[in-house]
Amino acid sequence: DSGVTQTPKHLITATGQRVTLRCSPRSGDLSVYWYQQSLDQGLQFLIQYYNGEERAKGNILERFSAQQFPDLHSELNLSSLELGDSALYFCASSVSGLEETQYFGPGTRLLVL
Amino acid sequence: AQKVTQAQTEISVVEKEDVTLDCVYETRDTTYYLFWYKQPPSGELVFLIRRNSFDEQNEISGRYSWNFQKSTSSFNFTITASQVVDSAVYFCALSEWADSSYKLIFGSGTRLLVRP
Numbered sequence: 760d761s762g763v764t765q766t767p768k769h770l771i772t773a774t775g776q777r778v779t780l781r782c783s784p785r786s787g788d789l790s791v792y793w794y795q796q797s798l799d800q801g802l803q804f805l806i807q808y809y810n811g812e813e814r815a816k817g818n819i820l821e822r823f824s825a826q827q828f829p830d831l832h833s834e835l836n837l838s839s840l841e842l843g844d845s846a847l848y849f850c851a852s853s854v855s856g857l858e859e860t861q862y863f864g865p866g867t868r869l870l871v872l
Numbered sequence: 873a874q875k876v877t878q879a880q881t882e883i884s885v886v887e888k889e890d891v892t893l894d895c896v897y898e899t900r901d902t903t904y905y906l907f908w909y910k911q912p913p914s915g916e917l918v919f920l921i922r923r924n925s926f927d928e929q930n931e932i933s934g935r936y937s938w939n940f941q942k943s944t945s946s947f948n949f950t951i952t953a954s955q956v957v958d959s960a961v962y963f964c965a966l967s968e969w970a971d972s973s974y975k976l977i978f979g980s981g982t983r984l985l986v987r988p
Contacts (some may be wrong), residue, residue, distance in 0.1 A: 761919070797971040802963065817974035849917060854946065856973055858905055858924075863917035 762786065763864035765850050771870045779836040780867045784852030785829055790814070791833040791863055792853075793825055801859040808833055809856045840871045874968045876900050878979035881946075885954055886987050893982045895964030901925075905967040906975065907946045908942065914951040923947065949980045954986045 762785035785789050786822055793805040795818075806818035808827035819825075822840075827833040837844060847868050851861040875898040885891045908920040921931060921942050931938045935952045953957055961983045965976040979985065 760914075789977075801980050802976075804975040804977075807903070807973055807975065809973075815971040815973060815975060823873075847915060858967065858974055860919055860922050861976060862919055863909070865914075865916040868915070 761862040763850060763852050763862055763863065765848075765864035765867050767867060767871075768865065769868045771872065772840060773872055774840055774842060775852075776840050776871075777836065778790070778840065778869065780835040780848055780869075782833045782835070782850030782864055784833070784850075784853075785862055788852035788854050788862075789828055789831065790853045790856030790870050791831070792851040793819075793833070794851065794863075795846050796848040796866070798851060802849075805835070807856060814856055837869070839853075842871050845869055845871045874901075874966055874977045876964050876966050876977055878962075878964055878982050880982045881980070882983040882985070884985045884987065887956060888953050890950060890952050891954050891984065891986075892985065893951075893962050893964075894946045895949065895979060897945050897947065897966045898966070899945075899968075901969060904969075905974075906933065907965040907967070908938065908947075908949050909963045909965060910960045911981070917957035917963070920949075952983075952985075956986050958987055959986045960982060968980060 764783045774818040790809045792807045807821040825835045847866045850864045853859045878895045904925045910918045939948045941949045964979045967974045
C-alpha cells in the first residue's frame with residue numbers, strides 16, 4: 760500500500776458526460792501528479808500540483824482540468840467524455856515535486872460507453 | 873527529447889528461471905533519475921527502485937537486481953529464480969526536469985509471464 764488513495768476504483772459513464780476523480784496524497788506529501796494509462800498512448804503525464812498551485816502540465820486535453828485543495832487532496836475533472844478517454848487514471852504524490860520518488864495510487868478505471 | 877525504450881514487449885519464462893528486462897534511455901540532462909515500477913494484474917503501480925545518474929553501483933534487493941550502465945544508457949532489471957507472483961508488467965521510467973518540476977517519462981512496459 761503506497762498510502763495514496765483514489766476514488767472511485769471503477770467508473771462507467773456515457774459519451775458527453777462529466778466525471779470527477781479524486782486523489783488523496785500520502786501523509787506529508789505536498790505534490791500531486793495525474794497520469795493516464797491507455798492502450799495506445801501508454802502511461803502519460805497529465806498535470807502536477809504543488810501545495811494547491813499548478814506546477815506543470817503535460818499532455819492534458821482542454822476538456823480535462825484539475826485542482827488541489829487546501830487539505831491537499833486533488834480532483835481531476837473530465838468533461839465531454841469521448842470513447843477514447845477510456846483509460847486507467849493514476850494519481851501519484853511526492854514530498855515536494857522535485858527529484859523524489861513518486862508513489863502511485865491504485866488508479867481509477869474509467870470506461871466511456 | 874527524453875525517451876525510454878523497453879524493446880521487449882512480452883517475456884515468458886518458467887518458474888525458477890532468471891530473467892532480465894532491458895531498459896534503454898535517452899536524455900540530455902546530466903542529472904537525472906531512473907525508476908522501475910511493477911504493475912501486477914490488479915493494476916496498481918508499485919515502486920521498485922530509484923537511481924540517480926551519479927550512482928552507477930549495481931543494486932541487489934533479494935531476488936531483484938539492477939544494472940545501471942551510463943556508457944550504454946541502460947538500466948536493466950534482473951529477477952533471479954523467478955516466481956509466479958513476479959508475473960506483471962514492468963515499467964522503466966526516466967525523470968524529466970521541465971517547467972520547474974520533475975515528471976516521469978515511462979517506457980512502454982514489458983509484460984512478464986512466469987509459468988509454473
